[in-house]
Amino acid sequence: MASQLRLRSALALVTGAGSGIGRAVSARLAREGAAVAACDLDEAAARDTVRLLGGPAREEGAPGGKHAAFQADVSQAAAARRLLEQVQACFSRPPSVVVSCAGITRDEFLLQMSENDWDKVLAVNLKGIFLITQAAAQALVSSGCHGSIINISSIVGKVGNIGQTNYAASKAGVIGLTQTAARELGRHGIRCNSVLPGFITTPMTQKMPQKVQDKVTGIIPMGHMGDPEDVADVVAFLASGDSGYITGTSVEVTGGLFM
Ligand SMILES: CCCCCCCCCCCCCC(=O)CC(=O)SCCNC(=O)CCNC(=O)[C@H](O)C(C)(C)COP(=O)(O)OP(=O)(O)OC[C@H]1O[C@@H](n2cnc3c(N)ncnc32)[C@H](O)[C@@H]1OP(=O)(O)O
Numbered sequence: 001m002a003s004q005l006r007l008r009s010a011l012a013l014v015t016g017a018g019s020g021i022g023r024a025v026s027a028r029l030a031r032e033g034a035a036v037a038a039c040d041l042d043e044a045a046a047r048d049t050v051r052l053l054g055g056p057a058r059e060e061g062a063p064g065g066k067h068a069a070f071q072a073d074v075s076q077a078a079a080a081r082r083l084l085e086q087v088q089a090c091f092s093r094p095p096s097v098v099v100s101c102a103g104i105t106r107d108e109f110l111l112q113m114s115e116n117d118w119d120k121v122l123a124v125n126l127k128g129i130f131l132i133t134q135a136a137a138q139a140l141v142s143s144g145c146h147g148s149i150i151n152i153s154s155i156v157g158k159v160g161n162i163g164q165t166n167y168a169a170s171k172a173g174v175i176g177l178t179q180t181a182a183r184e185l186g187r188h189g190i191r192c193n194s195v196l197p198g199f200i201t202t203p204m205t206q207k208m209p210q211k212v213q214d215k216v217t218g219i220i221p222m223g224h225m226g227d228p229e230d231v232a233d234v235v236a237f238l239a240s241g242d243s244g245y246i247t248g249t250s251v252e253v254t255g256g257l258f259m
C-alpha cells in the first residue's frame, strides 16, 4: 500500500498532459497521491486530463480541488516562465516533480526536410525541455526545495530513425541536456533523468504509415507495442524516493527494441 501513495506530498507538473504518455503519467502520479498540474498546448485536452484524475479542479486563486489544468506553449520562453509562476500561484509552492512529455514530429527524409520542419521540432522537443527544466530548477533552487525532473526522450535519440533527422536530433539533445542538468543540480538535491520510450500506442505513432508500424512491431523482442502506462510506471519510480540515488540516467522502455 505504501508504494501506492509514495507521492502523497508531491506536486507534479506534467507537460503534454493532454494526450498519450503525458495523460497516462498524470493519472499514475495522481493515483500515487501527487497533486498534478496538467499542462498542454491544448487547454481543453489538459482540462479533460484533470477531469479524468477525479475530484474538482483547482482553479487559480480558488483552492479546493487537488489538480489543475494550465495552457502553455513550452517552446516559448515567456510561456514557460509564466507557467511556473501560475503553478506556484495556484499551489503556493514549486512543483517537486516535473515531467516534460510535450513533443511533436514532422517526419520527412533528410533530402526533402524543410528548415521549418527542423526548426519546429527542435523548438518544441529540445528548446521546450530546456525552458521548462530551467524555469522549474530556478523555482526549486530559489525556494530550497529538492525535486525530480524527468524528461521524455526516445529510443530514436539513441539509434536514429529513417525520416526523423529533426526528431532524432531533438531527442538525442534531451539526453545530453538532462545529463548536464543532473551534473549541475545534484548539489541542490534535484535529480534529473531521461526516459526513452520505444514504440508506444499513442496518437503520435498512429500517424505513421501502417507499413512502417508493421515493420517496427515485427522487430520488437517482446512482440508488441507498448502502452502509455508502461512509460508511466517508470516515470512514477523516477519521481519517487524509491529512485533517490538515481540521477543522470536514461531508462529505456522499449520491449527490447534496439537494446
Ligand atoms: C526493419 C524495419 C526497421 C524499422 C525501424 C523503425 C524504428 C522506429 C521506432 C520508433 C519508436 C519510437 C517512436 C517515437 O519516438 C515516436 C515517433 O517518432 S512516432 C513517428 C516515427 N516516425 C517514423 O518512423 C517515420 C515513418 N515514415 C514516414 O512517416 C514516411 O515514410 C516519410 C514521411 C518519412 C516519407 O513518406 P513517403 O515519402 O510517402 O515515403 P514512404 O512512407 O512510402 O516510405 C518509403 C519507403 O521507406 C520506408 N520507411 C519509411 N520510414 C521508415 C522507417 N522509419 N523505418 C523503416 N523504413 C521506413 C517505407 O516503409 C517505404 O519502404 P518501401 O519498401 O519502399 O515500401
Ligand SMILES: NC(=O)C1=CN([C@@H]2O[C@H](COP(=O)(O)OP(=O)(O)OC[C@H]3O[C@@H](n4cnc5c(N)ncnc54)[C@H](O)[C@@H]3O)[C@@H](O)[C@H]2O)C=CC1
Pocket: 015, 016, 017, 018, 019, 020, 021, 022, 039, 040, 041, 042, 045, 072, 073, 074, 075, 100, 101, 102, 103, 104, 124, 128, 152, 153, 154, 155, 196, 197, 198, 199, 200, 201, 202, 203, 204, 205
Ligand atoms: N508514442 C511513442 O511511441 C513515443 C513517444 N515519445 C515521446 O513521448 C512524448 C509524448 O508523446 P505521445 O504521448 O506519444 O504524443 P501525443 O501526441 O499523444 O501527446 C503529445 C502532447 O504534447 C502536446 N504538445 C505538443 N506541442 C506542445 C507545445 N509546444 N507545448 C505544450 N504541449 C505541447 C500535444 O498537444 C499533446 O497533447 C513526446 O515527447 C514524444 O516525443 C518518445 C518515444 C516513443
